[in-house]
């Protein structure tokens with residue numbers, strides 16, 4: 001529990017961390033000592049061009065296009081589990097905060113920003129996906145995007161799918177550890193309902209699976225935010241059955257055309273339809289330059305049906 005006392009001591013710790021910037025050279029030396037080869041996946045502010053492009057490649061919130069050079073000490077774009085383990089251990093032993101980034105879609109940029117000195121552990125190189133149609137299961141690494149996962153599943157089978165988010169560039173690492181919801185939600189529930197195993201590197205650099213991490217931790221990483229508990233390397237997921245043909249359509253109504261009414265009625269009816277029909281409401285500004293004008297606002301209903309339109 002956060003009491004006045006420990007909140008004061010927490011603030012002091014932050015101030016101390018800000019005042020005594022950790023030594024990034026000793027962090028990098030530690031990485032090299034613990035695993036090799038690792039040099040080509042470490043980006044520091046000395047190598048300005050690659051550092052910046054590495055920072056920007058998964059910085060999805062355009063507000064944070066400039067890294068804070070006073071706080072961000074290095075980016076480690078891990079290519080191997082040993083890189084992840086070394087980064088966790090070396091950040092801890094050097095008193096540096098670790099931010100783990102997979103798809104970089106965190107709304108507040110928490111995977112690549114911090115108010116105290118930190119390093120980014122970038123997972124985008126760890127993005128392999130293995131689909132096993134016969135068992136209706138797949139392993140997906142944290143750095144893979146949802147779009148890549150959907151494509152791989154579709155290549156393997158046209159009647160299997162995975163219930164997760166609608167945005168194809170969201171990363172499996174952050175999305176699944178946060179819960180996840182999308183077009184198949186009404187029929188199949190949320191994303192974490194379909195996670196059956198995971199690989200996680202804990203705070204001591206130990207590689208764990210469901211059986212070794214225990215059910216409490218396995219429960220926590222499915223919705224509690226992975227970064228609070230370790231670094232997710234990969235998820236084992238259950239695939240669900242879908243018909244070969246799906247139908248998608250959208251209805252757009254400006255305010256003049258009764259857009260407000262459509263959005264209002266959507267609330268009343270969308271839960272009453274069969275589970276095969278998913279309707280998503282999206283209030284939209286059509287022309288941001290003229291967003292005060294009523295005709296530039298509309299209600300959009302995006303629908304998907306598990307089956308043919310006939």
Ligand SMILES: Cc1cc2nc3c(=O)[nH]c(=O)nc-3n(C[C@H](O)[C@H](O)[C@H](O)COP(=O)(O)OP(=O)(O)OC[C@H]3O[C@@H](n4cnc5c(N)ncnc54)[C@H](O)[C@@H]3O)c2cc1C
Pocket residue numbers: 060099100101102103104105106107109110111123142164165166167169170171172173174175177178179180181182225226227228230231232233
């Ligand atoms: C355009 C857009 C569309 C979206 N659409 C949907 C949607 O349809 N459905 C839905 O449910 N959500 C949606 N989201 C929310 C999205 O699922 C979350 O923001 C999610 O956390 C992003 O994951 P990421 O890996 O892309 O982001 P990141 O910024 O990389 O990570 C997000 C958080 O997870 C942590 N994290 C990332 N990788 C790991 C890892 N390997 N191990 C441990 N912790 C990790 C990060 O430290 C950070 O705290 C959307 C977000 C955006 C920006």
